[in-house]
Amino acid sequence: MLQIEGNPQMTQDHDLIVIGAGMAGVAAANKCASQGWRVAIVDALPYGGTCALRGCDPKKILRRSAEIIDSAALMRGKGIDDAGLSINWSDLMKHKHGFTDPVPQNIKDSLVGNNVTTLHGRARFTGSDRIEIDGRAYRADRFLIATGARPRPLDFPGHEHLVDSTAFLDLDALPPRILFVGGGFISFEFAHICARAGSSAVIIDRGERPLKSFDLDLVELLATRGTEVGIDLRRSTTIAAVEPSDRRFRVTLERAGARETIETDLVVHGAGRIADLSDLNPDTAGIEWSEHGVSVEGHLQSTTNPAVWAAGDSADTAGMPLTPVAVSEAKVAASNMIKNTTTTPDYAGIPTAVFTIPELVRVGMLEQEAIDHGIDVAVRYSETRGWYSNYRIGETTAAVKILIDRSTDQIVGAHLLGPEYGELVNTLGLAMKLGLTTRQLKSTTAAYPTTGSDLGSML
């Protein structure tokens, strides 16, 4: 391990410097250090990245409380009296912190244990093979850019009054009225929590179809379920302005040329994320990039600077901006650097979920994509709300759409809306990755009665 203290001008040499200590960066740093490489990792924030500290994990802890409220409401008149059941937000936050607070130190300890040099500060390139962190210069043979994503800049008047997902997940108290800008997964997931916590939630989407990358029919069912719990989804609507008012914020909406104002206590940015690269000064290092990420070859090396690699949300790849994708890309990039190979990541069978209540999940192609690919597709659509698994818990909204290639009997896409389908989709993803046929899947036997035992009927 190389440690040069004292002279801030002195350049420190490494085999690899990883920029960003999220899931991607940490996975790559550990893998390369295990080969005896001199590896350093740097982050401007505490180690852990978006998923563990400001995304997936804290979000699903908050969602747990909303699940309980919703489950109890579904069983009203079926043996559960939920009168008086409520969420104690400040206790819930303590529960969240019980998970998130130890993360940075645990990650740092494990990196140090693996002989990775741990640095803190904002990195910026000063040349094709060097960076600067808080005035100190570092040189490396290779860099892995794993800087993640940040909220897309918005330009309507008053956009500076919005809070981002990080701030939402750290609120001391949930205000009574919350407006979400954008009809993507962040707005939907948060709105579903708010609605069960007793806050009113409004989602503003500029398009007619929210959650565009999910199955159209299932999204409509989810939208109706959201309306039933009080979520006000406004489609084809844009934000004209956000202004502070004596009642917190006045938001001017525009739909088909008509304007309307609504008062709210909090306006949350849920309008998409872009690669977090501009502060990194990538142009100075000759790195081609865009808001989609660093331009990389299939094997994750920069198209313009061979010393630079990228993985995760800050890499412009075919992979979705998801934690498992970030980790998998980082491992492939690290392996390619170590072995001097050009292996490309395998994105087959990676599911994605919207953790609304119930959850909406997808793996593989959309129906239209399958048709566009010329696949002779059999669409197996089932409304599953009346099925035993959903009857048991009183769920009112559940459906699945499985897309099967008639010529191979293999699944090319699966779309599910319902309780526990976030677990069930993993089996479908596995089947897709391994190329199993539906006949093979149907020949397996699940424990009964479980949600997994519904799979055969879905196919």
Ligand SMILES: Cc1cc2nc3c(=O)[nH]c(=O)nc-3n(C[C@H](O)[C@H](O)[C@H](O)COP(=O)(O)OP(=O)(O)OC[C@H]3O[C@@H](n4cnc5c(N)ncnc54)[C@H](O)[C@@H]3O)c2cc1C
């Ligand atoms: C609210 C929310 C919920 C999500 N839920 C899910 C989910 O349920 N499932 C799922 O799979 N994915 C989810 N995601 C996406 C997931 O969090 C990301 O795909 C994943 O964290 C990407 O990992 P990464 O390592 O590429 O980047 P990150 O985890 O974002 O790490 C990047 C790190 O780089 C650091 N950094 C940036 N620039 C610099 C610089 N110049 N110098 C030093 N450090 C820098 C940042 O501080 C950050 O710590 C969610 C995201 C959000 C925002």
